[in-house]
Amino acid sequence: MQQLRIAPNINPLNHIILPHVEQVVSNSGVPIYRIIKDDCEVVKCELVFLAGRPYESVALAATTTAFMLREGSKKLNSEEIAEQLDFYGATLNIKASLDTITVQVVCLKKYMTAIMDIIRQILLEPVFPESELQLMKDRRVQRLKIELAKNEVVSYRILTESIYGDRHPYGYNSSELLYQAITRQDIIDHYERFIHRNNCFIFLAGDVRGESIISSIETLLDELPTKEKISLDRRKLLIDSKLERAIKTTGNPLQASIRIGRKTFNRTHEDYYPFVFLSTVLGGYFSSRLTTNIREEKGLTYGIYSMLDTLLYDGSFMIATDVATDKVGETLSEIYKEMEILQNDLVPDEEMDLVRNYLAGNYINFFDGPFNSIKAIKSLVLSQIPLSDLKSLVDISQSINAHQVLDIAQKYLNRNDFWEVIVGASAQDRNID
Amino acid sequence: MIHYEKYTLDNGLTVLIEQDKTTTMAAVNVLYKVGSKNEDPDKTGFAHLFEHLMFGGSDNAPDFDTPLQMAGGENNAFTNNDYTNFYDVVPVQNIETALWLEADRMAHLTLNQEALDVQKKVVVEEFKEVCLNKPYGDTWHHLSALTYQKHHYQWPTIGKEISHIEKAHLGDVADFFQRYYHPQNAILSISSPLSSYEILTIVKKYFEEIPSHSTNYLQSPAEPEQRESRSLTVTGEIPIPMFVLAYHMPGRTHEEYYACDLISDILANGRSARLYNRLVKEIKCVSEIDCYLTGSMDNGLIIIEGKPAENVSIEECIQHVWHEIQLLQTELVDERELQKVKNKAVSSIAMSDLNVLNKAMSMAYFENLGQIEIMNEQEEYYESVTPQDIQAAAKKYLRLENMSQLNYLPAINPS
Numbered sequence: 001m002q003q004l005r006i007a008p009n010i011n012p013l014n015h016i017i018l019p020h021v022e023q024v025v026s027n028s029g030v031p032i033y034r035i036i037k038d039d040c041e042v043v044k045c046e047l048v049f050l051a052g053r054p055y056e057s058v059a060l061a062a063t064t065t066a067f068m069l070r071e072g073s074k075k076l077n078s079e080e081i082a083e084q085l086d087f088y089g090a091t092l093n094i095k096a097s098l099d100t101i102t103v104q105v106v107c108l109k110k111y112m113t114a115i116m117d118i119i120r121q122i123l124l125e126p127v128f129p130e131s132e133l134q135l136m137k138d139r140r141v142q143r144l145k146i147e148l149a150k151n152e153v154v155s156y157r158i159l160t161e162s163i164y165g166d167r168h169p170y171g172y173n174s175s176e177l178l179y180q181a182i183t184r185q186d187i188i189d190h191y192e193r194f195i196h197r198n199n200c201f202i203f204l205a206g207d208v209r210g211e212s213i214i215s216s217i218e219t220l221l222d223e224l225p226t227k228e229k230i231s232l233d234r235r236k237l238l239i240d241s242k243l244e245r246a247i248k249t250t251g252n253p254l255q256a257s258i259r260i261g262r263k264t265f266n267r268t269h270e271d272y273y274p275f276v277f278l279s280t281v282l283g284g285y286f287s288s289r290l291t292t293n294i295r296e297e298k299g300l301t302y303g304i305y306s307m308l309d310t311l312l313y314d315g316s317f318m319i320a321t322d323v324a325t326d327k328v329g330e331t332l333s334e335i336y337k338e339m340e341i342l343q344n345d346l347v348p349d350e351e352m353d354l355v356r357n358y359l360a361g362n363y364i365n366f367f368d369g370p371f372n373s374i375k376a377i378k379s380l381v382l383s384q385i386p387l388s389d390l391k392s393l394v395d396i397s398q399s400i401n402a403h404q405v406l407d408i409a410q411k412y413l414n415r416n417d418f419w420e421v422i423v424g425a426s427a428q429d430r431n432i433d
Numbered sequence: 434m435i436h437y438e439k440y441t442l443d444n445g446l447t448v449l450i451e452q453d454k455t456t457t458m459a460a461v462n463v464l465y466k467v468g469s470k471n472e473d474p475d476k477t478g479f480a481h482l483f484e485h486l487m488f489g490g491s492d493n494a495p496d497f498d499t500p501l502q503m504a505g506g507e508n509n510a511f512t513n514n515d516y517t518n519f520y521d522v523v524p525v526q527n528i529e530t531a532l533w534l535e536a537d538r539m540a541h542l543t544l545n546q547e548a549l550d551v552q553k554k555v556v557v558e559e560f561k562e563v564c565l566n567k568p569y570g571d572t573w574h575h576l577s578a579l580t581y582q583k584h585h586y587q588w589p590t591i592g593k594e595i596s597h598i599e600k601a602h603l604g605d606v607a608d609f610f611q612r613y614y615h616p617q618n619a620i621l622s623i624s625s626p627l628s629s630y631e632i633l634t635i636v637k638k639y640f641e642e643i644p645s646h647s648t649n650y651l652q653s654p655a656e657p658e659q660r661e662s663r664s665l666t667v668t669g670e671i672p673i674p675m676f677v678l679a680y681h682m683p684g685r686t687h688e689e690y691y692a693c694d695l696i697s698d699i700l701a702n703g704r705s706a707r708l709y710n711r712l713v714k715e716i717k718c719v720s721e722i723d724c725y726l727t728g729s730m731d732n733g734l735i736i737i738e739g740k741p742a743e744n745v746s747i748e749e750c751i752q753h754v755w756h757e758i759q760l761l762q763t764e765l766v767d768e769r770e771l772q773k774v775k776n777k778a779v780s781s782i783a784m785s786d787l788n789v790l791n792k793a794m795s796m797a798y799f800e801n802l803g804q805i806e807i808m809n810e811q812e813e814y815y816e817s818v819t820p821q822d823i824q825a826a827a828k829k830y831l832r833l834e835n836m837s838q839l840n841y842l843p844a845i846n847p848s
Contacts (some may be wrong), residue, residue, distance in 0.1 A: 001642045004493050004537050008529040013505045015526075017457055037455065041783050079714070087773040089780030107779050135717065138742065142720035147670040148566040235520035255558070255566045285507075286498045299554030302562050322562050354503050361505025364524045368458045371787060382686075424566070 014359035014393050019373035021387055028197055028221045033377055035370040036206035039246035043206035044106045045116070045217070047123075048382065051194035052099035053311055054232055061190040062096040068187055069094050069103075071132040074125040078132055081118060089100065090115050094122075098170055099312040101194070109207055116216035119201060123195060128187050128256035137179045142173060151257035152322060155423040159259040162419045163316050165239055170311060196396055197224040204380050205370035237313050237417070239263065247312055255324045256424040258332065262417045267310040267383040271293070273393070274408045275317070277307045277400045279283050280355050281347055282413075283319055286355065289338045300327050300335070312382065317412065328422055342409040347401040356398055361396055434809050435792050437622075439800075445645045446639055448636055449796040449805070450764050453789060459528040459625030460793040461521045463535050464801055466620070467613035469592075470585040470653040470731070478592020481512040481608055482556050482601055487519065489548040489785050492541040504530040505634040512590050515730045525625050529635050532623075536639035542610055546603055556598050560591050563732045568671045569841060579837045580679045580734060585653035605687035610614070611791035613813065617645035624789040624794040634715045649710060656732045660843040662739040664838040665728050673720075675841040676747045678737040678754065678827040682830045684730050686802050691814045692826040693735055699766060699823070700724040700737070700757065705773070707760075708737070712753050730802065736828060747840055778815045 010383035054060045071078045085092050088109035092115075098125070105121065109113050147153045157173045164171025169186045170404045172178075202217065208247075265271065283306030290304045304321035325329045347355075380387060440448045469480050485512065488497050492509075501508055506523030521531040564570040573589040579588045581587035586786055592598050621640065623632050669753070682693050700708045701724035722739040741750050785791045799808035 003638050003642070004533065004540060005499060007493065008527075010504050010530055011526040013524055013526070027700040042780075042787060079705065079710060082710075082775070086703040086777060087703040087769070089776035089778075091784075107782060108783060134795075135714065138717075139713070139720045142673060142740065146568055149670070149672045233614060255561045269638070287496075287502055295555055296551065298556070299551040301560035302555055303700065322558070322566070324558065324561070354499065354616055354624060358507050361502075361507065361524055363505075364457055364505060365522065368456055368789075369787065409684050 026221045032202040037370040040206045043109045046104040046203040048201045049101045058186045065098040065187045066101045073114045074127045098198040110392040113212045113216040120220045139371040141176050151424040155257040155421045159421045181341045198229050205374040207258040216252045236383050259421045260418045264315040264317045274404045275396050282306045339413040418427045449622040451624040459525040461531040462622045462790040463621040463794040464795050464797040465517045471588045471651045477524045477588045478598045484512045485552040490543045491538040493537045501609045540643045579771040583654045584656035587621045615645045620800045622793045624793040660837045665672045668842045668844045677839040679837045680735040692822040695774045697724045758831045
């Protein structure tokens with residue numbers, strides 16, 4: 001097997017084909033971004049409203065509004081809406097992320113105009129029936145009970161609440177009390193303030209050039225009301241929280257969930273790209289330092305990762321793993337050791353190349369096909385990054401050097417800036433100093 | 434529709450190639466025809482443990498991940514009852530690296546005690562994280578043992594118990610590699626913008642000389658017909674009760690699979706499905722309800738699982754489930770409802786065919802069933818199901834004597 005002895009040459013990945021994004025404005029003034037692929041049977045349409053948590057007057061208004069939109073319109077009740085969407089084999093997702101409410105549909109091209117007509121009724125004439133609201137609350141509370149029985153969920157909730165504070169839009173957690181408190185009027189208010197034409201973006205992918213598709217979208221947009229855009233009350237985004245170590249002991253002591261993290265910044269920050277690079281080196285891919293040390297060398301965990309989570313107005317950085325309860329102390333000291341090494345030593349050239357190539361592969365994948373590409377485009381548009389910067393963004397991430405990574409590590413990886421959350425270990429068995 | 438070409442190398446390796454000129458990525462998928470059903474009942478979890486060891490490096494590539502990441506690629510793997518599947522997604526200019534790595538670990542995987550010891554620990558933590566430390570995480574441990582008495586589907590892929598993983602020996606590992614990991618027992622599938630000629634040239638370069646071994650595989654006994662209903666109640670640290678009903682049905686290639694799949698869609702696929710409409714929205718007796726098929730190669734299961742709403746008993750929920758089952762058995766489903774579930778099935782096939790990795794996996798999956806030609810006939814099979822077929826399958830399989838019931842109850846009553 002002579003051929004196997006020689007590894008094939010690795011070809012450079014500097015040729016990243018960027019998607020062709022058509023940017024148009026609807027007759028009614030709504031920006032539309034579309035990536036066209038001819039002869040594609042499936043189409044995707046997403047309407048995005050800036051209507052997430054930072055805009056809420058009442059906690060959980062965004063997520064409950066998103067959920068309730070499809071639960072009945074003037075002409076179609078909840079069951080009829082569901083039956084028609086299912087009949088066309090369409091997948092309709094209406095959900096609130098932390099920053100937005102998105103209405104996303106994926107369906108066969110031939111049914112797109114029929115689906116847009118249903119979406120029009122959902123968005124323009126929702127009735128938010130009281131009975132559906134009560135049912136939703138009951139079901140959400142039941143689901144929350146299950147979620148709260150998972151260490152990983154509890155530890156994530158404690159960490160984000162610690163980083164941002166429990167009254168911050170990105171920091172507060174859902175609870176039975178909050179669900180019970182929300183009223184139909186709160187939902188109507190949120191809907192009326194934020195679901196309108198001047199607060200909307202549209203993203204399309206697939207073979208979406210057909211006249212009937214365009215005109216069904218135009219019809220919907222024409223009918224969406226025009227309203228004054230409500231400016232954000234930025235005082236809500238101030239952070240007032242003090243650092244400490246949060247440890248919660250739960251009933252099931254087989255394994256402890258470790259989450260450590262800190263506040264960072266949003267995507268427009270100048271440190272964003274070098275930080276993404278640093279996070280990849282530390283815990284962002286399979287050959288990362290944390291995975292190599294803690295999983296592949298010591299076998300302490302099934303998985304460990306680090307993640308930079310950027311939102312429209314802020315962001316956080318987190319390292320997460322689940323380990324045997326008596327290995328919590330050892331794991332924590334290994335994590336901090338790896339952070340320190342990145343603050344003291346330059347990342348070797350070979351590893352820099354590896355991460356550069358890994359990230360280049362990621363970019364190529366992000367921009368492979370219309371459905372992947374539109375997701376990447378959406379995230380840039382919402383962060384108000386001009387699409388003309390696309391090429392330079394790819395270049396920036398490829399030109400980051402080891403000194404920049406060291407600088408970012410020194411700036412952001414100081415142990416004292418991190419919250420430390422441990423859920424599932426009791427006082428004796430966690431072996432922490 | 435996936436336009437593929439199929440080749441068999443002299444050493445028995447099946448190669449499936451699809452060309453998609455619109456992509457810049459390549460997906461390389463290697464399926465080994467070994468799953469947890471091929472395990473010894475005293476050494477369960479072995480197929481999955483072995484999957485982990487496949488990342489430990491091989492003779493010419495001491496580290497599997499580094500060259501692939503250097504090539505801009507990503508990879509992963511999964512194991513189920515029936516097979517073990519490895520996949521790599523890489524920018525097409527570096528597809529050769531992925532094929533070389535897959536060939537080298539098929540030819541000479543490095544097996545050593547140290548790597549085995551580390552991966553045993555990793556899998557034990559996985560066992561704890563996925564099965565023991567989550568509410569209802571051990572559902573499949575209980576359900577597999579309840580529903581299968583002879584067939585090796587009676588334990589889940591992760592293994593029956595942690596001790597089986599802890600006592601795995603290097604000798605067993607070497608035997609397992611010898612027995613199952615060779616060209617004759619593998620399917621290589623590739624979806625990329627390159628022509629089949631270009632792909633086949635690279636494939637031959639690296640795979641052609643890898644020898645195949647004997648085909649003495651451990652086979653599972655067949656599951657005898659279930660003749661009376663079974664039930665099991667588990668109490669544990671769970672927040673709210675849960676019930677699971679499981680009914681035996683034929684394997685994936687049986688003609689009635691499609692009627693059973695549409696039954697599960699009529700009952701629980703989408704917000705207009707019957708169980709959701711009746712039990713969640715009208716009667717409000719459950720907070721969650723689902724119905725799905727295990728879809729295994731041998732005798733599979735139709736699963737209905739639900740969580741009662743607050744202060745509703747499991748028995749009451751099950752009465753309502755039975756009522757819906759009886760409706761399927763006594764009244765023909767109307768044309769619009771049947772067309773609805775068919776439309777959903779057809780559009781979900783169209784959506785999954787958009788991505789190189791899905792397509793490469795699909796080719797390997799259907800080839801492993803022994804019938805790759807049915808891959809592109811799925812729509813027709815679904816379309817040809819009649820209301821009478823639905824009724825007949827409901828009568829034949831959704832019977833009390835063919836059912837196993839698993840109840841989960843909280844150990845401490847919250848009230």
